[in-house]
Amino acid sequence: MRYPDVMANRWLPDLLVRAGLRPPPAPPRRTATTAFTVVAGGRAVEVRLRRNARAKRYTLRLDAKGAGAVVTLPRRGTIAEARAFVTRHADWLAERLAPETASAVPADGDMVPVRGVPHRLACTGAARGAVALAADGDGRPVLVVPGAPEHRRRRLETFLKRLARDDLAAAVARHAGTLCVRPTAIRLKDTTSRWGSASAAGGLSFSWRLVMAPPFVLDYLAAHEVAHLVEMNHSDRFWTICRRLAPRTEEAKAWLKAEGRGLHRLP
Structure with missing residues (x-):
C-alpha cells in the first residue's frame, strides 16, 4: 500500500529519533552581504x-x-x-x-597652517596653559601647545575649532546681512567629501579645517552656503549671488582644488 508523501514526511523525523538517529541539521540561513x-x-x-x-x-x-x-x-x-x-x-x-597619519602625535617643530600662514608648533609640555598664537624671537609665527604628548592633538583641534567657529560666524553674519537672511544654526564638522552644506531648514555646516586655509577661502565657503539660503541650487543666479558676496570665488575654488586635500593631513 502506498502512503502519501506527506505522511512519510510527517513521521520520518520521529522514526529517525526512535532508531537513535538524528535528521541532518538544517543548513544555516544565508545573510545578505552589506x-x-x-x-x-x-x-x-x-x-x-x-x-x-x-x-x-x-x-x-x-x-x-x-x-x-x-x-x-x-x-x-x-x-x-x-x-x-x-x-x-x-x-x-x-x-x-583621510590619511592614516591622523593618529600621529603632533611634535615640536611641526608646521600647521592657521588662516593660511604656516605656524611652527612649540610644544612646551607644561601641565597648565592654553594653546595660543605667538611669535618666536625672529618674529616668525608660532603655535604654543602645552600639555602631555597624548593630549596635544585634542588641545590643538579644540583651539583650531574655536578659531574656525569665530571666523565662520563673522563671515556668515556679514554675508547674511547683505542678503537679509538669517541661518538657523552654524555647525562644524570634519568631513572629506565636502567643505560646507546648507539645509532647507536654514542650517549651515562647515569643515572646521577651513580655518587652516587663507581667509579668502573661508570667506568664499561662508558666502557659498549663505547664498544657498536664497537659491538652494547651483544655478546661474546662485553663482551671481555667490560672486557678489565673495569676489574671489574663482580663486578660492581653484585653491581648494589644488591645496584642499592638504588640510586633511594636519593636524
Whole structure:
C-alpha cells in the first residue's frame, strides 16, 4: 500500500529519533552581504553596499567620516560587479581617504597652517596653559601647545575649532546681512567629501579645517552656503549671488582644488 508523501514526511523525523538517529541539521540561513573590503593605497578599506532601484550605473563616494566608502548598485547590479567597479577606482579612493597619519602625535617643530600662514608648533609640555598664537624671537609665527604628548592633538583641534567657529560666524553674519537672511544654526564638522552644506531648514555646516586655509577661502565657503539660503541650487543666479558676496570665488575654488586635500593631513 502506498502512503502519501506527506505522511512519510510527517513521521520520518520521529522514526529517525526512535532508531537513535538524528535528521541532518538544517543548513544555516544565508545573510545578505552589506559590505566588503578592498585595498586602496596599501590600506584595507571597508565599502558598504547601497542599492538604488532608480540608479542607472554604479557610483562610489566616501562615507560621512571619510574612513570608508559607499558603492551604490543599480537594480540589477551584483556584488561581484560592485567589487570590480570599486577595485578599478582604488586610486581615486586612496587619494580622497583621510590619511592614516591622523593618529600621529603632533611634535615640536611641526608646521600647521592657521588662516593660511604656516605656524611652527612649540610644544612646551607644561601641565597648565592654553594653546595660543605667538611669535618666536625672529618674529616668525608660532603655535604654543602645552600639555602631555597624548593630549596635544585634542588641545590643538579644540583651539583650531574655536578659531574656525569665530571666523565662520563673522563671515556668515556679514554675508547674511547683505542678503537679509538669517541661518538657523552654524555647525562644524570634519568631513572629506565636502567643505560646507546648507539645509532647507536654514542650517549651515562647515569643515572646521577651513580655518587652516587663507581667509579668502573661508570667506568664499561662508558666502557659498549663505547664498544657498536664497537659491538652494547651483544655478546661474546662485553663482551671481555667490560672486557678489565673495569676489574671489574663482580663486578660492581653484585653491581648494589644488591645496584642499592638504588640510586633511594636519593636524
